[in-house]
Amino acid sequence: MKPRTLYDKLWDSHVVREEPDGTALLYIDRHLVHEVTSPQAFEGLRLAHRPLWRTDANLATADHNVPTTDRSQGIADPVSRLQVETLDSNCAEFRITEFGMSDPRQGIVHVIGPEQGATLPGMTVVCGDSHTSTHGAFGALAHGIGTSEVEHVLATQCLIQKKSRSMLIVVDGPVGPGVTAKDIVLAIIGRIGTAGGTGYALEFSGQAIRDLSIEGRMTVCNMAIEAGARSGFIAVDDKTIEYVKGRPFAPRPEYWDQAVAYWQTLHSDDGAEFDEVVRIPAAEIQPQVTWGTSPEMVVPVGERVPDPDRETDPVRAQGMRRALQYMGLEAGTPIAQISLDKVFIGSCTNSRIEDLRAAAQVARGRKVAGNIRQALVVPGSGLVKAQAEQEGLDKIFIEAGFEWREPGCSMCLAMNADRLEPGERCASTSNRNFEGRQGQGGRTHLVSPAMAAAAAIAGHFVDVRDIV
């Protein structure tokens, strides 16, 4: 048999039928649902009198709109409140399991899926959210969809798809000390560009990827979409299987051995061919900081803001000038001299327990700088929050001057009350530095959790390796 890529295996095992032109009906094993992109889909089902195809494939939670402060009074904003209540009523009507706002298991949809074992190796996983690529860390085929496709999955358990091209990204060798999953993926995006993965399914491999924990792998796959790829994934290994074991939605004991035997086949075969291969030496990767308004506008912390006059492509140079103007930065400024107003540690990229531990390690016994108006730590789920509190991380953050919040998407996209004001500059562990993403006129710099904590302490960017 011809050697197959992991993508081939995931794709082949989910094709329900295929037309001669390659248009396929692809079966979806897991559908994650949240409040923002689902109301119109449920409404569509009702209008067409269509039933839900398969109740148990769906899992829902409210995350984008929820307040991260005291929830005993509910949501103050009536528009946000209606959206969350609409999710509650839709899940009740269609009998979908939902972790509502008061459930201790509530959290960011891409944190709770893996946490519950609802994301498993070999699955197809979709959600009306582009960061669904996160779940690829388990050797799953996972990608974001629009609301029409949310409705399509609810009604048919399938999607109409065409196979993407395949790209293998090999991060060779080990990374240096203090270099994290976030730095790896930002360096990859800096290398291939924000559209470099468009039309491709990305497989991440190489020693630096294998060395990562499952949570680190989730950070890498999470940002596949920032490289333009809808999905990014990593082969299954012992770490993957160990992580899944014992979680609430994991295979029952009678199926466990059968599942593991299958999962162990979920890697690209020797000799499998990819449409594109990119190799990046891990040793060259430094802690990264974005300077512009696209995740590809990224440099190592020791460097300077780049100069558009040295860019030969006129469209790119124009984009750089616009970004510098929006960001209020001058070409040539050392990254370490960029002073900050706010710090955000959280989001589906970096809000898991290991992220909080890494930030707490930097914050321990130190104080947030006087020029930082607000430093937020927002755990990814109620269970992450409880775990962190059990380990005393909340006290470390609070003593250092950080605010310790309730779980949700929060200032990653500022749909709730957590946001930047015009002109405010933020070191953020989230995934997008687009104009206005964290609040109209806000200026976002993407970094790892340890780099964000270090920036909070220093009041400006600093190489975390110099202070730990």
Place this chain on the structure above:
Amino acid sequence: MQKFETFSGIVCPLDRSNVDTDAIIPKQFLKSIKRTGFGPNLFDDWRYLDRGEPGMDNSRRPINPDFVLNDPRYAGASILLTRENFGCGSSREHAPWALADYGFRVIIAPSYADIFFNNSFKNGLLPIVLDAATVDRLFERATGGQALRLTVDLAAQQIQPAGDAPIGFDVDAFRKHCLLNGLDDIGLTLQHVDDIKAYEARRRVEAPWLFQ
């Protein structure tokens, strides 16, 4: 979905690359539970000078005269001309909803983000890919003293700039068929209920833990 028929329209040139869906429709408008009404908030941060919130009377807000959508030359435009990687970022279908609600029916760019590209077809919005040099030429014409008018013929897969030679474009045959006939994807898929059930029956044996 409405059938996509041949039409002529004015081209609005948005000379930016990497326009993301946060810019197309900012997050505060995603709190709506409806599919309609997003047009007045299309490109809200660029289009108005104040901070937009749901429920505002948009007709009374201060507009940004420098933004191309507010240029009187492009009033009533139904074709958006833009640069590479249009629609990157968030998967929000509110982006094509906002573009369509404003009145756009066609987008022309050298490339698009995958999810946005896919979402557009499901809302009767045709994203046309043309090479960068052709897009450059269209920008030259569209930004001249007079607005550029184009005829878009999906059946023939060509656009015809007024007083100029037609330009052909590629489109996936299945998507073209769906747009021309106004077909609903779910209706098409439900013609294959037996195939889906057969697949599930097979998987219940192969991978029973997925159905526990």
